[in-house]
Amino acid sequence: MHDANASRAAETFVLLTASAVLVNPVGLHARPSVKLTQCAKSFTAKIELALAADGPWTDAKSPVKVMRVKAPQGATLHFRVSGPDGEVALAAMLALVHDSFGEV
Numbered sequence: 545m546h547d548a549n550a551s552r553a554a555e556t557f558v559l560l561t562a563s564a565v566l567v568n569p570v571g572l573h574a575r576p577s578v579k580l581t582q583c584a585k586s587f588t589a590k591i592e593l594a595l596a597a598d599g600p601w602t603d604a605k606s607p608v609k610v611m612r613v614k615a616p617q618g619a620t621l622h623f624r625v626s627g628p629d630g631e632v633a634l635a636a637m638l639a640l641v642h643d644s645f646g647e648v
Contacts, residue, residue, distance in 0.1 A: 557589075560634050563597070563622045564641035572615035576645035581607045583636055589627025591637065597622050604637070 566572060572580070584591045584604040591604040595615055601624065602609045615621060621641055625634040 557626045557628065557630055560625045560630050561597075561623065562634055562638055563620050564638050566615055566617055566619050566621060566641060568644040568647045569617055571617045571619060572610070572613055572621070574611060576647065577610040577613075578607055579645045580637070580640060581605055581610055583640055584633070587627065587629045587633035587636070589625050589630040589633040591623065591625050591633055593637075594622045594624075595619055 568576065580593075581604060592601040593604050593610070593613065594601045595613060602613055604610060604623070623634060623637050625631075625637070627633065
């Protein structure tokens with residue numbers, strides 16, 4: 545008998561990475577943090593961010609954890625994403641940062 549759930553669990557996803565520079569004047573404060581987490585939560589992929597390419601990594605779906613990153617203007621946000629909709633999720637994260645979270 546074929547178990548569809550077992551097949552899905554066995555799937556592996558490529559870890560995608562990219563980075564973007566924060567250009568909005570106040571950096572990653574409360575409002576952008578919430579926008580970022582809302583966007584991240586709309587995907588099933590695991591999405592993490594960091595201020596350095598080697599971490600420490602933060603769950604992008606947690607508003608409190610994202611606000612603790614305290615990234616200032618000019619900081620580089622590094623993203624790593626893994627999951628079935630990973631490519632679309634990563635593109636959305638980068639677009640949000642490049643668009644200054646709609647604040648500029």
